[in-house]
Amino acid sequence: MHCILCLSTALSPYHQDTKRAYWQCANCELVTVEPDFWLTPDAERAEYDKHENSLEDVGYLKFLARAYQPVLNLVTAPAKGLDFGCGPAPALAHHLNQQGYDVSYFDKFYFPDTATLEQTFDFITCTEVIEHLSTPRAVLTLFQQQTNPGGIWVIMTKRVISLDAFRNWHYKNDPTHIAFYSDATFDWIAQHFKMTIIERQKDVVVLKDSTR
Numbered sequence: 001m002h003c004i005l006c007l008s009t010a011l012s013p014y015h016q017d018t019k020r021a022y023w024q025c026a027n028c029e030l031v032t033v034e035p036d037f038w039l040t041p042d043a044e045r046a047e048y049d050k051h052e053n054s055l056e057d058v059g060y061l062k063f064l065a066r067a068y069q070p071v072l073n074l075v076t077a078p079a080k081g082l083d084f085g086c087g088p089a090p091a092l093a094h095h096l097n098q099q100g101y102d103v104s105y106f107d108k109f110y111f112p113d114t115a116t117l118e119q120t121f122d123f124i125t126c127t128e129v130i131e132h133l134s135t136p137r138a139v140l141t142l143f144q145q146q147t148n149p150g151g152i153w154v155i156m157t158k159r160v161i162s163l164d165a166f167r168n169w170h171y172k173n174d175p176t177h178i179a180f181y182s183d184a185t186f187d188w189i190a191q192h193f194k195m196t197i198i199e200r201q202k203d204v205v206v207l208k209d210s211t212r
């Protein structure tokens with residue numbers, strides 16, 4: 001078994017609850033669910049279909065504000081963006097497009113047109129997605145390839161604080177959540193993908209391309 005993010009084989013048991021076993025990577029500190037407990041794609045999709053967010057849902061937009069506010073602050077419209085893993089309703093892209101941005105969206109289950117991913121972007125948003133991915137390394141590599149010089153990534157996911165907090169964390173109980181990132185994991189991501197972390201807020205990390 002190896003780490004799905006950094007490929008290290010230095011994984012050790014982290015926690016076990018009544019449903020699943022969790023491992024932690026000694027290199028990037030990613031905590032992952034043992035693959036035996038991952039849902040099949042069909043079962044995963046069925047979970048997402050249970051809670052569809054609509055374009056007009058005020059609570060959902062407020063929640064997404066934590067992701068679109070950094071874009072409004074850091075990127076001047078018009079600029080090209082990608083919302084990766086938008087879910088059944090592309091609310092974030094819709095909202096940013098109303099503000100003059102040109103945002104495309106992709107979702108493995110709901111908007112699977114991979115032609116979208118062949119463009120390059122000034123910013124990429126990824127909200128509550130990365131914790132669902134069994135291939136975060138491939139997805140972040142794609143982001144790196146599709147990011148224009150000086151572009152930014154806005155990644156929203158709840159972060160691991162400590163084992164104590166993890167034990168009682170509702171976030172780990174979602175059966176579609178299989179990977180849990182900490183500040184140290186984001187440090188590894190920044191270094192590996194040649195990004196600089198420019199903001200670390202509650203549940204949101206903003207990284208900026210620092211290659212050129």
Ligand SMILES: [Zn+2]
Nearest residue numbers: 003006025028
């Ligand atoms: Zn790792």
Ligand SMILES: [Zn+2]
Nearest residue numbers: 128129131177
């Ligand atoms: Zn999630």
